[in-house]
Amino acid sequence: MSITEQKPIISKLEQQELRRLLAENKRIDGRSPLQYRNINVHLGYVEKAEGSALVELGNTKVLAAVKVGIAVPFADTPNEGILIVNAELVPLASPVFEPGPPSEESISLSRYVDRSIRESKSIDLSSLCIVPGRSVYSLYVDLYILDYDGNLIDASVIASVNALGITNMPKYVVEGQAVKKTDEYFKLELKDHPVSITYAFLDDKYVVDPCLNEEYASDFTVSMTVKSDDRFCAIQKNGGGMIPPRKVIELLDRSVELGKELRTVAYGQLTAGNG
Amino acid sequence: MGEHVVLFNEDGSRTDGRGLDELRPIRIKVGVLSNAQGSAYIEQGKNKILAAVYGPKEALPKHISLPDRCILRCRYHMAPFSTTERKSPAPSRREIELSMVLRNALEPLVMTSLFPRTVIDIFIEVLQADGGTRCAGLTAAVLALADAGIPLRGLAAACAVGKADGKVIVDLNDLEDKYGEADMPIAYNPTLDGITLLQMDGIMSKEEVEQALSLAITATQKMHKMQVDALRERFSVQRRET
Numbered sequence: 001m002s003i004t005e006q007k008p009i010i011s012k013l014e015q016q017e018l019r020r021l022l023a024e025n026k027r028i029d030g031r032s033p034l035q036y037r038n039i040n041v042h043l044g045y046v047e048k049a050e051g052s053a054l055v056e057l058g059n060t061k062v063l064a065a066v067k068v069g070i071a072v073p074f075a076d077t078p079n080e081g082i083l084i085v086n087a088e089l090v091p092l093a094s095p096v097f098e099p100g101p102p103s104e105e106s107i108s109l110s111r112y113v114d115r116s117i118r119e120s121k122s123i124d125l126s127s128l129c130i131v132p133g134r135s136v137y138s139l140y141v142d143l144y145i146l147d148y149d150g151n152l153i154d155a156s157v158i159a160s161v162n163a164l165g166i167t168n169m170p171k172y173v174v175e176g177q178a179v180k181k182t183d184e185y186f187k188l189e190l191k192d193h194p195v196s197i198t199y200a201f202l203d204d205k206y207v208v209d210p211c212l213n214e215e216y217a218s219d220f221t222v223s224m225t226v227k228s229d230d231r232f233c234a235i236q237k238n239g240g241g242m243i244p245p246r247k248v249i250e251l252l253d254r255s256v257e258l259g260k261e262l263r264t265v266a267y268g269q270l271t272a273g274n275g
Numbered sequence: 276m277g278e279h280v281v282l283f284n285e286d287g288s289r290t291d292g293r294g295l296d297e298l299r300p301i302r303i304k305v306g307v308l309s310n311a312q313g314s315a316y317i318e319q320g321k322n323k324i325l326a327a328v329y330g331p332k333e334a335l336p337k338h339i340s341l342p343d344r345c346i347l348r349c350r351y352h353m354a355p356f357s358t359t360e361r362k363s364p365a366p367s368r369r370e371i372e373l374s375m376v377l378r379n380a381l382e383p384l385v386m387t388s389l390f391p392r393t394v395i396d397i398f399i400e401v402l403q404a405d406g407g408t409r410c411a412g413l414t415a416a417v418l419a420l421a422d423a424g425i426p427l428r429g430l431a432a433a434c435a436v437g438k439a440d441g442k443v444i445v446d447l448n449d450l451e452d453k454y455g456e457a458d459m460p461i462a463y464n465p466t467l468d469g470i471t472l473l474q475m476d477g478i479m480s481k482e483e484v485e486q487a488l489s490l491a492i493t494a495t496q497k498m499h500k501m502q503v504d505a506l507r508e509r510f511s512v513q514r515r516e517t
Binding site for chain 2: 001002003004006102104107108110111115119120121220222227230231232233234235236237238239240241242243244245248249252253256
C-alpha cells in the first residue's frame with residue numbers, strides 16, 4: 001500500500017523564506033528560478049562495468065553502471081534485447097534512505113528512467129538479438145544514489161544515458177547450439193540523447209532542478225523528458241497538489257528550451273568523440 | 276512493437292467503432308459494498324473496477340499518523356484473472372508505482388486537515404482490465420470517497436489520451452494502449468481547474484501533447500457529469516428508503 005510520506009520537518013521559517021525569495025525571482029542557493037546547478041560527468045567511473053558514469057548535479061551524486069549479459073528474450077518480444085533499469089537509494093546517501101526492499105520512490109524513479117530511455121528509442125533493442133526467441137543481449141542499468149540533494153530524476157537520466165553511451169558490448173557468436181562469448185567488443189549505438197527536466201512548484205511559482213530543501217518545501221514536482229528532436233517521451237507529476245492545464249503547456253515550452261542547453265552540458269563528452 | 280497492428284478501420288473509425296474523441300460506454304454505480312464506508316463500481320469499455328474506502332479511522336501504529344491532518348493509504352491492485360495471461364497476485368513494480376500515483380492524485384482532493392491523526396484507506400481492485408485502468412480506478416475511487424461522506428474540495432475524473440497511428444485519441448482501449456505511440460493518463464478537477472494526475476509515455480510533439488491535453492479536459496468534464504449523476508442516483512435512492 002502506498003502511504004502518505006512523512007516529509008522531514010524543515011522549519012516553517014525556511015519554507016517561508018524560500019517562498020519569499022521566489023517572489024523576487026531568487027533562490028536560497030543564489031540561482032535564478034530556471035537555472036540548473038553545476039553538472040560534472042565522469043565517464044567510465046567503474047571499470048568492471050561495461051559502461052558507467054558518475055554524475056554530480058550540485059551536491060546530488062548518482063552513479064550509473066551498465067552490466068551486459070545474455071538472456072532468454074521475453075515471450076512477447078522474441079527479437080529484442082532486454083533493458084532493465086534498477087535504482088538503489090543507498091542508505092549512506094541520506095538519513096531518509098533505509099535499507100530493505102525497494103521503496104516506492106526508488107521503483108518510481110527507475111520506472112521513469114526506464115521510460116525515458118525506452119520510449120525515446122535511445123537503444124535499438126532489435127539490434128541486440130543474437131538468436132531469435134532464444135538468446136538476446138541483456139542490459140542492466142543500475143543506478144546508485146550516492147548523495148541526495150534533490151532532483152534524482154534528472155541526474156539519473158543523465159547518468160544512465162552517459163553510461164549507455166560508452167558501453168562496450170562483448171561480442172557473442174553462435175557455435176552450433178551454443179552462444180559463446182568472444183574477446184571482441186563493439187560499441188553500443190546510442191540513437192538519442194534524452195534529458196529530463198524537473199520543476200518544483202511552490203504555490204503558483206516554480207523552480208527548475210530543485211535542491212533538497214526546495215523539493216521538501218514544494219507542493220509537487222513535474223518531470224518532462226525531451227528527445228533530441230524536441231519531442232516528449234515521458235512526463236510525470238510526483239506528489240500531491242493540482243496543476244492548471246495552462247501551466248502544463250507553459251512547462252512544455254520551457255522544457256524544449258531548457259532541454260537544448262542541458263543536453264549540450266550533460267552529453268558534451270559523449271558527443272565530443274567518446275560517443 | 277514489431278509487426279504492425281491495424282488500429283483504424285477503413286472509414287477512419289477506431290477498432291471498436293469509436294470516433295477519435297469518443298469515450299467508451301461508461302456505467303457507474305455508487306454504494307455497492309456493504310462493509311466499506313464508501314464504495315463505487317465502474318465499467319468503462321471492458322474494464323470492471325471496484326473501489327472501496329475505509330475511514331477516517333485511528334492511524335495505527337501511532338508513528339504513521341500526522342498531528343495536523345489525516346494520512347491516505349492507497350492500494351491499486353489487479354486481480355490475477357483480470358488480464359489475458361494470469362497475473363501474479365503479488366504486487367508488481369507497476370502496481371506499486373500506480374498506488375503511489377493514485378494516492379498523489381487523490382490527496383489534494385481530500386480535506387485532510389479535518390481529521391488529524393487518522394487514516395483513510397482506499398482500495399482499488401481491477402476485476403477485468405481493458406486499458407486505462409488507473410484512470411477508471413481513480414474515477415471510481417473519488418466517488419467512493421464521496422460516498423463515505425468525506426469532505427472533498429471537488430470531484431475529479433480521469434481519462435487516458437494518447438496517440439495511435441499518428442492520430443491523437445481519447446480513452447485508449449487495451450489494443451491502442453499496447454500498440455499505439457503514446458499514452459497520457461490525466462485526472463482533472465473541473466471546479467478548481469486542476470490536474471491531479473499527469474503521466475505520459477511514448478512519443479508526442481509539443482503540439483500533440485497540447486492537443487491531447489485539451490481533449491482530456493473535455494472528456495473528463497463529460498465524466499464529471501456522469502459522476503454527479505451517479506452520486507445523485509445513490510442518494511435519491513437512500514432518501515426513498517428512509
